[in-house]
Amino acid sequence: RDGILGILMICGIVADRKKSLEELLGELPRRAYLKRKVSVSKASMAGLRRSIIAHYRERGLDVLAEKEGSIKVPMPGSAFAWFRASKTEAGVLRVIVDSPNGEKAEGLMREALALAGGA
Incomplete structure (x- = not known):
């Protein structure tokens, strides 16, 4: 259940920001x-x-x-x-x-x- 919720939240962020997941991950600190x-x-x-x-x-x-x-x-x-x-x-x-x-x-x-x- 937590995994599905997490994926849905990520999909929402991708849609809101209009960026690919790869682009969003690139913005995170290493x-x-x-x-x-x-x-x-x-x-x-x-x-x-x-x-x-x-x-x-x-x-x-x-x-x-x-x-x-x-x-x-x-x-x-x-x-x-x-x-x-x-x-x-x-x-x-x-x-x-x-x-x-x-x-x-x-x-x-x-x-x-x-x-x-x-x-």
């Missing part, structure tokens, strides 16, 4: 977006969460930690690292990084995976 899954025991999740938060705060970065367990770390240059427990897969921590630069995204992912125990 980003590097990487996702990984790390197996984590439920027992170790709280300690892991504390160590991730401490690591990034020691680097002087703001850490946005939600009670549900999600941790998002905005970084300079409009990059971020995001850690969140899967809601559909038990024992899975999703690690996501986003950056305008592919090399920077890979470096952020290496750091994030080392913290999450998935390196």
